Ligand code: HDD
């Protein structure tokens with residue numbers, strides 16, 4: 176039962192990164208790809224009706240995590256106290272950046288919120304990457320089941336580690352590049368003319384970086400945690416992960432210059448999903464590795480009681496079907512390239 | 521008090537209090553927007569469509585602030601109250617999970633459609649999206665109240681071998697009797713905020729002679745709803761809450777009422793300052809026997825005072841609790857008085873010209889916020905010293921490894937951030953009110969609203 180919830184949470188996190196990832200990425204390229212006020216409004220209109228719904232995947236994944244693995248939630252959220260609070264501040268800034276810009280037709284007002292929106296999107300991508308890096312690398316848990324990590328110490332993987340060290344910074348940069356590309360594919364898909372062309376250009380620039388960083392980060396991960404290969408060795412189905420990652424990278428490279436915008440976006444979504452699923456596959460059944468492995472948090476020592484978990488399966492399934500159908504409906508209604516003069520953005 | 525504990529409490533209290541300034545209007549307006557949209561659809565009246573669009577814009581600004589201040593609330597259970605989360609997460613994780621999965625998805629998906637999709641939807645479908653937003657926000661209210669109700673009155677759990685609480689009965693937990701009254705009372709409170717704000721804006725338009733047609737619609741809708749919910753707020757819901765507190769948390773009731781010594785024919789205190797040193801009320805103004813009557817339906821029923829309980833089980837901040845409770849009840853009485861008079865004037869056709877009454881209605885706008893905040897302070901301070909009533913004390917629940925310094929850092933950050941948010945929000949809402957109901961369609965698409973509404 177706990178194993179099932181592990182995969183449910185993992186898939187929800189992946190859904191969050193795929194969905195909110197494209198509007199974060201759109202935020203990263205926003206200042207550079209969208210030059211005129213009109214183009215900026217087009218980008219905002221492309222994400223406006225959906226960004227809040229996308230962000231709810233973070234809350235729902237968080238709520239589901241709290242429900243299924245309360246001890247993990249308690250340990251990790253208090254341990255990552257400082258970075259998580261900064262993430263909250265960035266989410267606040269980003270939300271108001273998107274929503275408040277359009278309320279006043281004034282150059283200074285709009286320039287200000289443009290920078291707020293774009294800057295917070297970029298930093299969020301970096302922080303999410305660093306968070307993933309921390310989860311893979313392991314944290315200084317002890318026998319109490321708690322830890323507290325400062326933001327940084329000396330960027331080495333020493334005994335006194337911080338949130339940021341060379342490894343987590345590497346993953347952070349990979350996340351930034353990946354989401355930038357992901358957002359560019361989305362903007363290219365939703366807009367046309369100069370804006371769409373520039374977005375495709377950004378995606379093209381990102382590709383080689385994304386490719387090399389993927390390779391480097393996989394090597395680095397193996398270097399700091401060789402045991403990452405155990406599950407892959409045990410369950411050959413894991414081989415699917417690298418195959419999908421490589422194929423989706425290749426498809427992106429081909430589809431983008433050939434004007435297959437939808438295909439490129441789908442490939443990028445697959446890449447993101449499988450990178451995350453790959454990490455989850457490697458960790459399972461550990462949910463938060465400790466630097467000292469005897470204190471690892473696993474699905475077994477963090478899960479809620481079994482009655483709660485089975486009741487949850489009933490309502491979760493029901494709610495998930497509903498949620499997916501709202502999303503399908505909303506995205507259908509707002510499908511196609513954005514049109515002028517619509518919505519308030 | 522341990523300073524880390526103090527920082528974590530203040531952290532939560534500050535962010536929760538600030539957050540709740542927004543959802544109360546969200547939930548109240550969501551209901552009133554559905555009312556406006558329904559009338560618009562049935563009468564095919566473009567004015568009501570435009571009225572709904574106007575309130576939709578204000579709703580949108582308010583909603584964003586509710587979302588961005590709500591996300592930190594959810595995180596804080598883990599960041600600031602990790603020991604509590606470990607202890608109670610096996611139970612309250614149910615409702616927190618359901619809130620995200622059922623309510624937030626519904627609300628956020630359809631809000632986008634409601635605000636930006638009017639042209640892509642048929643009028644019926646647009647109405648339906650308003651209903652979905654309403655249902656979503658009221659559902660989210662239920663799940664969070666059920667979470668709080670568990671902390672006030674834990675049910676449906678068992679204590680597992682490792683000492684944590686785990687779910688034993690889903691339905692007992694979700695249908696906690698405490699949550700029933702609390703939800704009804706709290707939602708009436710939210711509807712009161714919505715109604716008073718709508719009325720105040722309408723009164724402002726009538727007084728300043730702008731958008732008077734819309735002013736009438738707003739005042740009329742607001743006053744009818746305001747009167748209904750103000751009455752429901754006191755009876756049966758407030759009364760029900762009070763009886764529940766008397767039965768389950770008698771020490772809380774004694775502190776709320778400032779009853780230091782238990783007695784038969786206990787009086788209801790209208791005014792007076794609690795004097796903890798001497799264990800009495802200074803300058804009391806009271807109605808004899810009324811408290812006994814209200815709680816137990818008998819004039820001479822015995823009510824236990826604070827002296828009946830060991831001091832370590834008393835709520836920590838009795839004066840603040842006492843004042844919060846009396847402010848809430850005082851304002852509740854005021855709301856009924858104002859709204860009954862206004863409804864009478866509306867009925868007899870004089871309200872739109874009774875400038876003095878319109879002034880009163882306009883100036884009353886802040887009071888529901890004060891009453892709702894005071895109500896939550898009553899509930900949360902009254903629960904002290906328990907974090908989960910009778911099971912875990914507040915001093916045992918906070919995150920041990922998050923030092924007072926780190927907590928203070930983020931608390932100050934939130935204070936600064938929220939000050940800016942508050943100013944921005946007020947500024948933008950004031951601007952929408954200034955621009956009035958037709959502004960959007962004229963300035964942004966150049967269409968007449970009637971044409972746009974199809
Ligand atoms: C517009 C807001 C408003 C108004 C006018 C009132 N209340 Fe209230 N009250 C609330 C808004 C509120 C609230 C914010 O909704 C609370 C806080 C927690 C909760 O569930 O509801 C609450 C809680 C609350 C509690 C529970 C305290 C606890 O849990 O310890 C009681 C006993 C009352 N109320 C009683 C009353 C009475 C007798 C009123 C009569 C005038 C009244 N309230 C007016």
Ligand code: HEM
Nearest residue numbers: 529532533536537540664665667668893896897900901914
């Ligand atoms: C479901 C909703 C809520 C839950 C689960 C909840 C839970 C908590 C928790 C965990 C604390 C910290 C521990 C403590 O000091 O007791 C707290 C304190 C507090 N909360 Fe709530 N709260 C909720 C809603 C609210 C709202 C909406 C408000 C305000 C309008 C509020 C006001 C406060 C206050 C004032 C305190 C400080 C009490 C003190 O420090 O003595 N709460 N609450």
Ligand code: HEM
Nearest residue numbers: 536542543546583586587590591593594624657660661664
């Ligand atoms: C202290 C505990 C609380 C937590 C953890 C919490 C959590 C949240 C979160 C995460 C959001 C953002 C949702 C989104 O992205 O759409 C939110 C908004 C909301 N909350 Fe809270 N909340 C708390 C207190 C309350 C209370 C006491 C109520 C009312 C009874 C309430 C009602 C709402 C509503 C209706 C919304 C959506 C509308 C809006 O944002 O204005 N919340 N809350």
